[in-house]
Amino acid sequence: MTAGAMAGMTSGLHHVTGITADVQANIDFYVGFLGLKLVKQTGGYADAEQLHLLFGDGVGSPGSLLTFLVWEASGRGRTGIGQVSEVALAVSPESLGDWLLKALAANVPFDGPTREFEEPVLWLKDPDGLIVKLVGVEMPSPAPLPGAPTRLRGVTVLTDNGAETATFITRFGYRRAQREGLRQRMVSDTDVVDVRETAGFVPSVPGAGVPDHVAFRAPDADALRSMRLSLRDHGPTEVHDRKYFLSLYVRDPAGILMEYATDGPGMAIDEPPGELGQTLFLPPQAAHRAADLLAMLPQFTLPGEERLPARSxxxxxxxxxxxxxxxxxxxxxxxxxxxxxxxxxxxxxxxxxxxxxxxxxxxxxxxxxxxxxxxxxxxxxxxxxxxxxxxxxxxxxxxxxxxxxxxxxxxxxxxxxxxxxxxxxxxxxxxxxxxxxxxxxxxxxxxxxxxxxxxxxxxxxxxxxxxxxxxxxxxxxxxxxxxxxxxxxxxxxxxxxxxxxxxxxxxxxxxxxxxxxxxxxxxxxxx
CATH class of the missing domain: 3.40.50.1820 (Alpha/Beta hydrolase fold, catalytic domain)
Structure with missing residues (x-):
């Protein structure tokens, strides 16, 4: 029995974390174009000199969160084995035509619509080159935003051993479903993970446009402890308190970084729900450097705010x-x-x-x-x-x-x-x-x-x-x-x-x- 089954876990994705080389373009795409809400901005908990942005639904619900580490003006990463390659967001099926017209008007690169596993899909690329798929499937949100995607529909991971990666993902409450070519679809009670076998591909290289990791939902700290015990013979694990959730990090047999993150305490523990994302927070261990970090971290403006335009x-x-x-x-x-x-x-x-x-x-x-x-x-x-x-x-x-x-x-x-x-x-x-x-x-x-x-x-x-x-x-x-x-x-x-x-x-x-x-x-x- 998996740790998830033992804990009676809350299944599904918690968040996906990517890397951006242009904080303003990232804000303009995810808030301005997609209509998500910036629910939190912090100095990184692993590196306080690195800005971390979190986007989601109106209250930052687990399962709606897309987060980005800001590596300003860095090089693009390389998509390859051992990495998340695509992120999918749920939109209403009847809205895909409107999203296509919106992408045309905003000069956002797109492909489709097409169908994957019988679902209509519109492929987009964000400013860093990350593939963001809009999937026409009804997935309600606790706090939906008008005209925005509702939740994470799923991710695609690249592996040179599809069977072992798929088996590893079952730990997080997923089960095998249908296959399409080299892709095995794994389903939870709420969303999907597509395991794509890509033997012969080069390994991934971290950088802009390449996701850093995928996180699955844990109901509480007890589930996290059970999961860690179940991984004793697998390899090294790390547990970190990220203030808004407690996280367990581990790599699957292909080297894909996966996280098991608790639903709580949640995004609203230090800001009222109506003010989420308006304040820059720094990790407690960096409090003595607050003035220096405020000077170093890249600044941005939200859509509609007065800004100094970037020049080449x-x-x-x-x-x-x-x-x-x-x-x-x-x-x-x-x-x-x-x-x-x-x-x-x-x-x-x-x-x-x-x-x-x-x-x-x-x-x-x-x-x-x-x-x-x-x-x-x-x-x-x-x-x-x-x-x-x-x-x-x-x-x-x-x-x-x-x-x-x-x-x-x-x-x-x-x-x-x-x-x-x-x-x-x-x-x-x-x-x-x-x-x-x-x-x-x-x-x-x-x-x-x-x-x-x-x-x-x-x-x-x-x-x-x-x-x-x-x-x-x-x-x-x-x-x-x-x-x-x-x-x-x-x-x-x-x-x-x-x-x-x-x-x-x-x-x-x-x-x-x-x-x-x-x-x-x-x-x-x-x-």
Missing amino acids: LPFIHRFNRPKHPDGTTLALLHGAGGDEADLMPIARRIAPRATLLGVRGRAVEDGIRRWFGRVDAMTLDQADLRSEAEAFAAFVEGAVTAYGLDADKFAFVGYSNGANLLAAVIQLHPGVVRRAILLRGMQATENLQTGDLSATRVLMLDGRDDQIVGAASTLADDLTARGAHVEARMLPARHELSDEDVTEAAQWLRKTFSDSGAAKPSELKAP
């Missing part, structure tokens, strides 16, 4: 806007190994009410993201440095125009490798960067020509015990010789950034905006 520019970038912006903008250039969110926490402390524009370097060396390449460990690639400096200068000019930013209220913060690129832009393209804070920067550009930098103000913050930059850089002297207004300060620090960096940068930034007549950033306080 040469560098991947992300904005973080405080509730009450003061009109200033800080562009942020991360150090080696960082990304566009890396400097947002420290920048938010430097300028609490500034709009932050984090930018991602385009060079990659041994898997580490940089701003320009190197010929070897000791030699910078000068051609690549100049090329990327030119591209970044064009990005700045494009961003100012495309987003309507005020160039008189614009400043730049670069750290380490990012500071080196920023210094190159200052020297190679005078006038593009007029205010810059260079944190642990050095002179990276060779064979510079003369040029007037008298309109440029620079704060250089170096670490007295910095073993990476050292004391040999001529950057401050080179900038000063060309007319730049440079303030260079040596802090009691190493290469890593410190509280002194925040204090010095905040004071300098307020002063330089005030001296120029532009609106100065607000005093250090919560946004």
Whole structure:
């Protein structure tokens, strides 16, 4: 007897979790196009720096939930063996024609309608390429939303051993039903899992457009414990408290990640039902980092809300806007190994009410993201440095125009490798960067020509015990010789950034905006 039978389990799907590389496009598709409700937004419980979105019916009922981990601007995954490949949602059979017309009007890729296991199906693709099937079948919801799918109809899983995967799924209250070709349909009291045997396929690779896992419903913690006991001889399992449900994770014989999740406590334990999804929650273990995480996690707007439209520019970038912006903008250039969110926490402390524009370097060396390449460990690639400096200068000019930013209220913060690129832009393209804070920067550009930098103000913050930059850089002297207004300060620090960096940068930034007549950033306080 399976653990599900022993526990008298609530059968069916609890949720399906996918991965998205574009949080705004994801919101626009699942809320704007499909009409689902955003019922919860949290920092990830496994990684608080990862945004997690949960969509569902009006109250976030188990069995209606589609959730997404946000890997902003990441690569697409690869669908293959050991993974969920398709998600199916239930809609009324008579509405499929309307959904087809809606997909045409919204430019959503689709195929069909066709029939699978005698059910009418319209195939859609979400912005990340995930196949979302609308299945014409009546499946009532506890809290239906007008014009939206009602519940999860099912999932398709890819395996190189269909018999073993099907047998494993019976643990969760499913039984074998009909077959179509290489697909075995498994049915519960509420929904279906299609097991598709794909021997010879390549293994799946995690990434955008490829689901992370499928979760089945457990009535309570006792059922979870029984299930775990039944899996003692199968392989490793993990149990985690996800606040809104308790979860058991296990992999089937094909490596498919499956979850057994309790129905309770549910989505409404920290928000009234009418306000679900309006507040960003952070896991308890990350509470001490709340301010930093609020600066780092990608932001989005719901359909109908005022938004800053995304623009196609040469560098991947992300904005973080405080509730009450003061009109200033800080562009942020991360150090080696960082990304566009890396400097947002420290920048938010430097300028609490500034709009932050984090930018991602385009060079990659041994898997580490940089701003320009190197010929070897000791030699910078000068051609690549100049090329990327030119591209970044064009990005700045494009961003100012495309987003309507005020160039008189614009400043730049670069750290380490990012500071080196920023210094190159200052020297190679005078006038593009007029205010810059260079944190642990050095002179990276060779064979510079003369040029007037008298309109440029620079704060250089170096670490007295910095073993990476050292004391040999001529950057401050080179900038000063060309007319730049440079303030260079040596802090009691190493290469890593410190509280002194925040204090010095905040004071300098307020002063330089005030001296120029532009609106100065607000005093250090919560946004």
